[in-house]
Amino acid sequence: MDYSNIVSAKYTFDNESIFCVVGTDNPLSVSVPVSTDNTDYQTLMQMVADGDLTITEADV
Amino acid sequence: MTKARENSDYTGLQGDLAGLQTNITAGDTAARAGRKNWIINGDFQISQRGAFSSPTSITASPVYYLDRFRCKHNNISGTVVRQTNQTVNGKVTTTMSLTATAGSNGRVEAVQMIEDEVFNGQTVTVSAWVISNSASARLIIHQNGANIQTSSNAHTGGGAYELLKATVTCASNAGQLHIYTGIQAAATGNVAIANGDYFKMAFLQLELGSVATDFEHLSYSEQLRLCYRYFYNLTYLHPTYARFNFHYEASAWISLAINFPVTMRTMATFSHSLTNAKNKGSSPSAGEDKWCYYIQNTGFRGNAGSGNISGLGGNGITHGQCGTVNHSPNGHASHIFIGTGCTFQFSAEL
Numbered sequence: 351m352d353y354s355n356i357v358s359a360k361y362t363f364d365n366e367s368i369f370c371v372v373g374t375d376n377p378l379s380v381s382v383p384v385s386t387d388n389t390d391y392q393t394l395m396q397m398v399a400d401g402d403l404t405i406t407e408a409d410v
Numbered sequence: 411m412t413k414a415r416e417n418s419d420y421t422g423l424q425g426d427l428a429g430l431q432t433n434i435t436a437g438d439t440a441a442r443a444g445r446k447n448w449i450i451n452g453d454f455q456i457s458q459r460g461a462f463s464s465p466t467s468i469t470a471s472p473v474y475y476l477d478r479f480r481c482k483h484n485n486i487s488g489t490v491v492r493q494t495n496q497t498v499n500g501k502v503t504t505t506m507s508l509t510a511t512a513g514s515n516g517r518v519e520a521v522q523m524i525e526d527e528v529f530n531g532q533t534v535t536v537s538a539w540v541i542s543n544s545a546s547a548r549l550i551i552h553q554n555g556a557n558i559q560t561s562s563n564a565h566t567g568g569g570a571y572e573l574l575k576a577t578v579t580c581a582s583n584a585g586q587l588h589i590y591t592g593i594q595a596a597a598t599g600n601v602a603i604a605n606g607d608y609f610k611m612a613f614l615q616l617e618l619g620s621v622a623t624d625f626e627h628l629s630y631s632e633q634l635r636l637c638y639r640y641f642y643n644l645t646y647l648h649p650t651y652a653r654f655n656f657h658y659e660a661s662a663w664i665s666l667a668i669n670f671p672v673t674m675r676t677m678a679t680f681s682h683s684l685t686n687a688k689n690k691g692s693s694p695s696a697g698e699d700k701w702c703y704y705i706q707n708t709g710f711r712g713n714a715g716s717g718n719i720s721g722l723g724g725n726g727i728t729h730g731q732c733g734t735v736n737h738s739p740n741g742h743a744s745h746i747f748i749g750t751g752c753t754f755q756f757s758a759e760l
Contacts, residue, residue: 351679351756354471356447362723369723376683376699378753381723383677404551 351380351390353397361408368394368405414500423635445449447626448524448590450478450636452538452614454504457492459642459755465509468518474759476506477637478522484600485516498539498571498612507610508592511752515600518609520594523760524616525675529553529587536589537575537622538614540565544593546601547609549574551616553586561596571612575622586760591615644754650696653704664744668730670756677725678750678756680732684748685720694749701752706747730756 357371362381368391370380391394397403452616456477459467466475468490472482489509498506510517536549547565548756552558562576580587593609595601613625644652654666670678678681683699690700701709701719724732748754 351681352473355758363587367723367725369660369721371720372681377685377720377722378681379684379685379722380727383679383725385677387676390757 351382351393352378353393356403358406359403360393360406363408363410365408370394416576417709419506445628446524446615446617446623448520448534448587448616449614451633453612453625453627453633454479454492454506454635455633456637458637458641461490462490463494465491467511468508473564474520474757475599476520477641479506479520480522480759481508481518481520483516483518485517486510486514486603486634487512488518490520495704496612497708501613503612505612507608508591509551509608511681512607512679513604513607516603517592517594517598517600518603518607519590519594519598520611521588521590522614523554524587524589525760527555527585529584530582531579531584532618533620534587534616534618535575535620535622536544536562536614536616537573538591539571539612540574540591541569541571542608542740543567543569544591544603544607544609546595546603546651547574548591548594548596549576550594550596550639551576551578551591552588552590552598552648553578554588556581558584559590559597564596565609565721567590575618575623575629577620585614589614590602605648635672638670639675640757640759642674642678644668644748644752647711648720650698651694651701651749653745653747655745665724666732668732668756670726670729674727674756674758675760676758677727678730679757680723680730681753681755681757682722683753686718688752689719690701690749693747696749697751698749698751699751699753702747704747708749726756727758747760 352372356372361367361368362369368382372378372380454476464477466482468483468488472480474480475490491507494504510518536551542565545567549562551560560576560578562574565572591600615625684701688700689712690702692710694700705711722732
């Protein structure tokens with residue numbers, strides 16, 4: 351996952367995943383599970399803690 | 411022949427037999443001991459993310475290229491390339507090369523993290539055949555729990571293949587082992603590195619014990635199955651596209667399940683390149699980053715409504731439950747055709 355090119359990040363409606371759009375010219379849809387064993391999830395949480403990423407709340 | 415001579419010969423034969431039996435038992439035990447190489451894809455057969463047959467730029471952030479190997483550079487720039495049909499130590503194999511494309515105080519490296527934590531207090535040996543023009547080309551065993559690094563002998567930098575190896579008795583809190591390879595300092599730090607410095611490796615092996623033994627060869631299918639636990643690239647039953655049945659849920663909502671060949675290490679990250687703009691409305695051609703719906707009794711169809719395929723998400727361990735996506739019009743879309751040029755991947759890497 352190309353963390354440096356995350357365009358948007360949002361929790362899915364049931365908070366099971368973080369849905370990211372990565373890249374602009376040829377975007378990838380990336381669904382990262384909310385699972386502490388998943389290294390992508392670990393990195394996203396670190397980015398949030400560092401102030402490098404904001405994850406939008408899920409639609410209700 | 412005298413009786414004494416007969417007895418002497420008999421006793422000698424008994425001794426020979428005992429020795430033979432010991433040797434057979436030891437050899438037989440070794441032969442039946444099972445797999446010995448803890449490195450997955452140590453002969454670089456598997457590369458699900460791409461061929462990387464020409465030099466591909468690596469970044470300062472660690473990224474997986476060949477299966478199970480995460481590459482990066484530090485403070486310079488570099489490339490990775492995978493080459494097949496290379497002759498190393500008299501055997502034909504595949505190699506992985508890292509090359510610095512700028513010079514400075516930096517490093518290029520590829521690392522494999524071993525999932526199993528079974529090395530506390532154990533003696534292990536890492537080995538590989540390496541060709542390099544750098545005297546800082548080496549292998550390093552990093553005990554992640556104890557934060558201890560053990561370097562192999564450094565390559566002479568003489569431009570010929572040399573066997574590099576390192577042995578260490580791990581600490582009682584060794585935890586995971588990370589095997590670093592590349593041009594770097596003995597403790598994985600930066601070194602003086604010149605533009606054009608290269609590190610090319612074959613037959614990477616990590617085994618229990620203090621001896622670097624011959625590389626354990628596994629077939630392509632065996633290696634691929636081991637790699638699937640960490641990364642699964644959609645495989646194709648058809649040369650130009652993958653076809654999956656939709657589960658028609660209600661109204662125009664659909665989902666699809668992708669069964670994984672093996673259980674993944676953890677809940678997988680799902681990545682895909684499908685967007686509405688890439689809906690071809692007809693069967694994708696070979697290599698196309700296109701897709702389309704198929705509607706029962708109607709045929710191939712494109713988008714016609716508010717449905718947005720880019721919203722397709724979902725994760726799993728035994729299978730990827732992908733969906734749901736609102737499909738328009740409200741027809742019974744029975745299949746999705748995904749071109750071979752599309753990205754459709756699941757990752758559970760360490």
